[in-house]
Amino acid sequence: MIAQGGVSITDGALDAAAQRYQLAVGHDGAAVGRARDEFVTALVPFADRLASRYRGRGVPYDDLCQVARLALIKAVDQLDTDRGSFTAYAVVTVRGALRRHFRDTSWDAHVPRPVQELTLRLWGVADDLTRELKRPPSRAELAGRLGVATEELTAALLASDAKAARSLNAPVTGDDGAAELGDLLGGPDQELDGIDDRVTMRDLLARLPARERRILALRFYGNQTQMEIAEATGLSQMHVSRLLARTLAWLREAMLSDTPPPFPGVDEPVDGDLAIEVTHSGGLTVVAVRGEVDADNADRLRAAVTHCCRHAGTGVRVDLRRVPLVDAAGAAALARAYAVAHARGVDLALLEPNPTVTRILRVTGLGHLVARTRRVSPSAAG
Known part of the structure; x- marks a missing residue:
């Protein structure tokens, strides 16, 4: 029941009330404003009742009432009873305004209009089918009732999840009582x-x-x-x-370094061969070695150092500063040269091997040669 000018009218009497309002406006132009205000005031409960049908869908009821009332005012301003039922026109106008309001304001994520409209239909159909079947309906049953393809139904279901997005800063109940939603989502990204x-x-x-x-x-x-x-x-x-x-x-x-160290062995021969240079100074023989010592070239090192030990005067110094690595074959070559030097009473020493080579020499029993190392003069080292 709604009232106009103190007279109660029902929904079925809206068309008659609209005709009386239109006649009143036509006969008395001076009373247009007052008659319009009275007619609109009488229609307010009707607008609110239409808005109540959309209650509980994520939009405040007061906002729905405001949208419905404004839409009803628009219907009154465009009133023409000669075109048909005012009640039908008002219902269509108000419902269209409410649906547009849902489409434009109630979605946190942008969703195409057809999907929004299908989503709104989906909610009502899902409730109806649940009551009829006494169980949640399947996707095929929902698509059949709605008259859409399964792909369209899937899009509407996904859009339902996108309607109300939760803030990552939303507080949640946690053990510490101060957790946020974002703190509980995801985990370390190893790729990142x-x-x-x-x-x-x-x-x-x-x-x-x-x-x-x-x-x-x-x-x-x-x-x-x-x-x-x-x-x-x-x-x-x-x-x-x-x-x-x-x-x-x-x-x-x-x-692990802020400044990358120089790459070792960059100035060794490109073909991986061993460079050996022999110089003599004041009775000492200096064998300067450059490059890695391995099974491919250990015999050359053994021959060179052994020859120097056999013909040296007071001692032999093997300069290992430019040797990045010595393998087992290289250590065996040095051991053979030491045997020759020891038999002849020649002082053999290994000069300035790097830490890696030093560890290898100690493991192979040649550490005492490193311990006895004596620096050679620049002139002797060449």
Whole structure:
């Protein structure tokens, strides 16, 4: 029941009230404003009743009432009873305004209009089917009742989740009582955490000599064995193994350093051969070695040092400052030379090996030669 001018009218009498309002406006132009105000005031309960049908869908009821009343005022201003029922026109106008309000203001995420409208229909159909079937309806049943394809129904279901987004800063109940939603979502992203390491590694790889870069690529990208890499590069398998170990050790050290250290052995012969230079000064013979000592060239080192021990005057100094690595074969060559020097009473000493070579010499029993090392003069070292 609604009242106009103190007279109660029902929904069925809206059309008659609209006709009387239109006649009153036509006969008395001076009373248009008063008659309009009275007619609109009488229609307010009708608008509120239409708005109440959309209550509980995420929009405050007061906002719905305001939208419905404004839409009803628009219907009154466009009143023309000659075109048909005012009640039907008012219902269509108000419902359209309410649906547009839901579409434009109640969605936290942007959703296309057809999907929004289907979502609004979906809520009512889902409730009806649940009551009829006494259980939640399946997707096929919902799509059949709505008359849409399964893909459209899926889009509407997803849009339902996007209608009301929760803030990541929303408080949630936690053990400490002060947790936020964002604190409980997700976890460490290893790919994201590793960006700095990947960028650093890319720069370090660019610093490597071409040979070492190729070996790393064949091993870790080509998934080749050391023997296959040796065949591809023309090196021995043992030499490939040492180059890999040296390169990986340098990369580990460089990753942990603010300033990458110089790559060891960059000035050794490109073909991996051993450079040996013999000089003499004041009775001392100095054997300056450059490059890695391995099974491929250990015999050359053994022959050179042994020859010097046999023909030296007072002593032999083997300068190892430019030797990045000595393998078991190289240590055996030095041991053989020491045996010759000891038999002849020649003082043999190893000069300034790096920490890696020093550890190898100590493990192989040649540490006492390093302990006896005496620096040679610059002129003697050449």
